[in-house]
Amino acid sequence: MIKLENVSKSFGDLEVLKDISLQINDHEIYGIIGQSGAGKSTLLRCINGLEDYQSGTISVDDVTVDLKDKKKLHLLQKEMGMIFQNFNLLERLDVYDNVALPMKFWGMKTKTPEAKKKIEGLIELVGLSDKIHARPRELSGGQKQRVAIARALVLDPKILLCDEATSALDPAITRGILDLLSKINKQMGITIIVVTHQMEVVKQICERVAFIKGGRVLQIGKPEELFIRPAKDIKAFLHEDSELLPSEGVNIQLFFTDESADEPVISQMARKLNIDFSISWAKLEDFRSNVYGSLVINVKEEDKDKVTAYLDSVKVLWEVLNG
Ligand SMILES: Nc1ncnc2c1ncn2[C@@H]1O[C@H](COP(=O)(O)OP(=O)(O)OP(=O)(O)O)[C@@H](O)[C@H]1O
Numbered sequence: 001m002i003k004l005e006n007v008s009k010s011f012g013d014l015e016v017l018k019d020i021s022l023q024i025n026d027h028e029i030y031g032i033i034g035q036s037g038a039g040k041s042t043l044l045r046c047i048n049g050l051e052d053y054q055s056g057t058i059s060v061d062d063v064t065v066d067l068k069d070k071k072k073l074h075l076l077q078k079e080m081g082m083i084f085q086n087f088n089l090l091e092r093l094d095v096y097d098n099v100a101l102p103m104k105f106w107g108m109k110t111k112t113p114e115a116k117k118k119i120e121g122l123i124e125l126v127g128l129s130d131k132i133h134a135r136p137r138e139l140s141g142g143q144k145q146r147v148a149i150a151r152a153l154v155l156d157p158k159i160l161l162c163d164e165a166t167s168a169l170d171p172a173i174t175r176g177i178l179d180l181l182s183k184i185n186k187q188m189g190i191t192i193i194v195v196t197h198q199m200e201v202v203k204q205i206c207e208r209v210a211f212i213k214g215g216r217v218l219q220i221g222k223p224e225e226l227f228i229r230p231a232k233d234i235k236a237f238l239h240e241d242s243e244l245l246p247s248e249g250v251n252i253q254l255f256f257t258d259e260s261a262d263e264p265v266i267s268q269m270a271r272k273l274n275i276d277f278s279i280s281w282a283k284l285e286d287f288r289s290n291v292y293g294s295l296v297i298n299v300k301e302e303d304k305d306k307v308t309a310y311l312d313s314v315k316v317l318w319e320v321l322n323g
Pocket residue numbers: 011014016034035036037038039040041042043197
């Protein structure tokens with residue numbers, strides 16, 4: 001388990017992380033999302049001891065991340081693999097030797113039968129057996145990231161840290177990489193932290209997500225909780241300001257979760273209450289294969305109480321956006 005308690009960090013006068021507390025459970029896929037400059041990469045670098053922090057504590061399996069204790073730090077870092085947006089592969093090495101590189105750093109042999117089995121097994125896991133002796137320049141972006149993932153796993157880490165791992169890839173390739181990360185999480189039980197500014201990434205694989213802004217955690221929850229019912233600052237991030245809604249009448253936002261998404265609430269309501277209303281805005285989103293939705297309806301002022309009472313009776317979550 002990774003635990004951050006009241007962590008603050010500054011670069012000189014610039015306070016980059018402010019009183020951050022969060023807990024990431026074993027075997028979880030945890031997202032950290034926020035705009036550029038929010039402090040996401042810094043947070044990740046503090047977790048794996050590449051960056052020091054001024055106050056609070058970070059611990060991994062009850063071991064404190066402490067940059068002064070080099071020996072303990074190196075052992076902790078061995079438990080954490082990391083991948084980046086720009087892959088960081090060595091051009092002069094082929095796929096096999098790139099994957100083997102962390103073993104070399106630790107003074108392990110990379111050509112023994114056991115080492116070969118391990119390295120070839122990981123290359124197979126990421127789907128690149130036919131490219132085992134290719135150089136990075138002969139690979140596509142998605143393939144390079146697969147090599148980086150295999151390399152990050154070669155020391156049997158318990159945790160995989162991903163910093164914008166799919167930001168340079170197109171949507172289809174991104175999906176493939178995220179599917180691979182999901183598979184690694186399920187098959188190998190590895191805890192994964194995904195740092196990203198892409199909501200699609202968080203929606204597809206994260207079980208929980210922390211939204212950070214200006215170095216502070218604004219909201220933590222399941223992705224569907226954040227995106228179906230975002231806090232104000234997150235709405236701005238998602239470009240969902242309600243400026244386009246009608247100014248006449250009452251705008252009521254309805255939330256559909258996995259239980260209520262299939263039910264014809266809207267058409268039944270129109271029939272039962274015998275009222276007219278219009279739909280001002282709607283979205284349906286896929287979260288780890290479940291569909292969630294949100295809808296804004298515009299009703300006449302005099303119908304508002306009837307409508308909200310009806311929504312309560314059918315247990316649909318709602319919120320009045322104006323008036
Ligand atoms: N080594 C450093 N020295 C001084 N300031 C830094 C350093 N690294 C990061 N910063 C500053 O800290 C803040 C947070 O940076 P960070 O890289 O953590 O953001 P980020 O959320 O990862 O952004 P992005 O989405 O662009 O990668 C920024 O204002 C950045 O300029």
